[in-house]
Amino acid sequence: MTLHPLLEPGWQLAVLPELILSGGGMLLILFDAFLPRAKSALAPLALIVFIATTWSERLFVQGGTYFGGTYEISPITMIFDLTFLLAGMLALLFARDYLDREGIEGGEFYALLMWGTVGMMMMAKGLDLLLIILGLEILSICIFVLVGYHRRMPVSNEASLKYFLMGAFATGFILYGTALFYGATESTNINTMARWFATTTQTTPLLTIAFVLLMSGFGFKLALAPFHPWAPDVYQGAPTPVAGWLSVAPKAATLIALVRLFNAMGPVLPKVSWMNMVATLAILSMIVGNSVAIVQRDLKRMLAYSGIAHVGYMMIAMLTVREESVAAVAVYTIVYALMNIGAFGVVSLLMKNENDPHTLDDIAGLGFRRKFFGFALALCMFSLSGLPPTAGFISKFFIFKTAIESGHTTVALIGILTSIVSVYYYLRVVYFLYMKEPAEGYEISSAGGVFAVGALTIAVAGILAIGLYPTPLFQAAGNAARALLQQ
Amino acid sequence: MANYSVLLIAALIVISVPVLTLFIITPLIRASRPGKVKLEPYECGIAPTSTAFDHRFSVRYFLIAVLFIVFDVETVFLFPWAIRFKQLGWFGAAEMAVFLAILLVGYFYAWRRKVLSWV
Numbered sequence: 202m203t204l205h206p207l208l209e210p211g212w213q214l215a216v217l218p219e220l221i222l223s224g225g226g227m228l229l230i231l232f233d234a235f236l237p238r239a240k241s242a243l244a245p246l247a248l249i250v251f252i253a254t255t256w257s258e259r260l261f262v263q264g265g266t267y268f269g270g271t272y273e274i275s276p277i278t279m280i281f282d283l284t285f286l287l288a289g290m291l292a293l294l295f296a297r298d299y300l301d302r303e304g305i306e307g308g309e310f311y312a313l314l315m316w317g318t319v320g321m322m323m324m325a326k327g328l329d330l331l332l333i334i335l336g337l338e339i340l341s342i343c344i345f346v347l348v349g350y351h352r353r354m355p356v357s358n359e360a361s362l363k364y365f366l367m368g369a370f371a372t373g374f375i376l377y378g379t380a381l382f383y384g385a386t387e388s389t390n391i392n393t394m395a396r397w398f399a400t401t402t403q404t405t406p407l408l409t410i411a412f413v414l415l416m417s418g419f420g421f422k423l424a425l426a427p428f429h430p431w432a433p434d435v436y437q438g439a440p441t442p443v444a445g446w447l448s449v450a451p452k453a454a455t456l457i458a459l460v461r462l463f464n465a466m467g468p469v470l471p472k473v474s475w476m477n478m479v480a481t482l483a484i485l486s487m488i489v490g491n492s493v494a495i496v497q498r499d500l501k502r503m504l505a506y507s508g509i510a511h512v513g514y515m516m517i518a519m520l521t522v523r524e525e526s527v528a529a530v531a532v533y534t535i536v537y538a539l540m541n542i543g544a545f546g547v548v549s550l551l552m553k554n555e556n557d558p559h560t561l562d563d564i565a566g567l568g569f570r571r572k573f574f575g576f577a578l579a580l581c582m583f584s585l586s587g588l589p590p591t592a593g594f595i596s597k598f599f600i601f602k603t604a605i606e607s608g609h610t611t612v613a614l615i616g617i618l619t620s621i622v623s624v625y626y627y628l629r630v631v632y633f634l635y636m637k638e639p640a641e642g643y644e645i646s647s648a649g650g651v652f653a654v655g656a657l658t659i660a661v662a663g664i665l666a667i668g669l670y671p672t673p674l675f676q677a678a679g680n681a682a683r684a685l686l687q688q
Numbered sequence: 689m690a691n692y693s694v695l696l697i698a699a700l701i702v703i704s705v706p707v708l709t710l711f712i713i714t715p716l717i718r719a720s721r722p723g724k725v726k727l728e729p730y731e732c733g734i735a736p737t738s739t740a741f742d743h744r745f746s747v748r749y750f751l752i753a754v755l756f757i758v759f760d761v762e763t764v765f766l767f768p769w770a771i772r773f774k775q776l777g778w779f780g781a782a783e784m785a786v787f788l789a790i791l792l793v794g795y796f797y798a799w800r801r802k803v804l805s806w807v
Contacts, residue, residue, distance in 0.1 A: 205779055227793045234800035
């Protein structure tokens, strides 16, 4: 018996992860509202919800499209779902100790993290531009609130308002671009658009405007230069674990949406100069991100600029959408989640007070005093700069390799050169950690309980495991990408 | 484009009616005798005591406004459901139950967070 024409059999399993996360979020805010004294149970409960969601992902063995061809479940969406869940779990574990230290723990924080993850899952699975926008909005609203979660801190409020104003504006660009795409291709469904693009060999000014608008909006969400200036301000003001999550998860969701779009436009893309525009964005991001990061003394701002550069690397692989490049992007987002949230997590733990700037001097000499934290931060920095044997090396290597194989040698070369520049500011952090003496009278924060140590262990183990034995992950991502592109 | 020109003409007519009556015809034929009372802002018929800048409005009003919107949206969805109640059948009832349950979560949350208790 079918309930409704748009509800294909098996839809319950298709959206089970989203249902568990949404319901779990509601449960958590009610739990906190009815039992305000049981705050210490919130983080474990949230972790259980995340683990249950991860487990529910494997119930789904059969891919397919649902809800009238607007929702696709396939191996690649599963990989991205797991990336979002990994990012959410790491952020949750780091946030637990952070929120406890700042005295602002509440069920809303974890609930918003879950609902944001639901939005990202919708973006990854959406086969319709409207559904992708809907997911993006669910995600954005959660981010606006999470960034301003430190309510009594003006800098947090400022960051939230900045991101809200600019994010709403960027969504307008995406909506307008989608409307024009609808006008040109008569559909917002990605598969229908792909059929339309397959019959055409040339583009119209309308399509070009639509593409430019859409790329501007998505470029904002990705913090691609020149749409990046919000990133350092927002990351600096946001609660540090949120900044780590924000610098990874929404980017992964936007990238998989872009993969679908670029794939749909496949036959047209090589014939028009749109990809030159995307390549320019990638080059600008790498140059701006890596060169401005050098002069940053604030760790959170430095990581923000490094994030801009890393999106630039990922965009190199997107220039030609094919099996290897999609796989490289998928693996890069997972690795990036581990190392960047790990780095932000350590920064949040090593600081005593959120209101102060998180300068390099604050971590001077900490490497020998907080041994595990120091080691983890150093490893994240090695991985971010792409030094072997970390996961950052192997994932970056595959990005550049696929780019050169696709014929984008110049862009890849700029990527390699700027990535050499980046080694300077990443290793400067390690230098401060181990070769500097702490300032006079500086007391080291003693934050960091079992949750944070657990999260760091996951990050460190992941970085080392993927760095030393990357084959299974790359094979899984390659198979998933092949399934995506063969449709 | 020919079809749209009709729309354009209709739009021009619709716009010109208030423009003509408010700004052109009325000022020509009306008597203009402004007085202190006449120029006061209208406030439910009660004479205003001060300007809006002299007062601080409680943030509570904002919370009540948000709650109002939540339940306003609820009725917006309830009316169409009521009209198509028979055609939608049990499926519609289940969908509405889910929708109301989600809203109820927000209501309970607001209630326990003492949004509803005054002062």
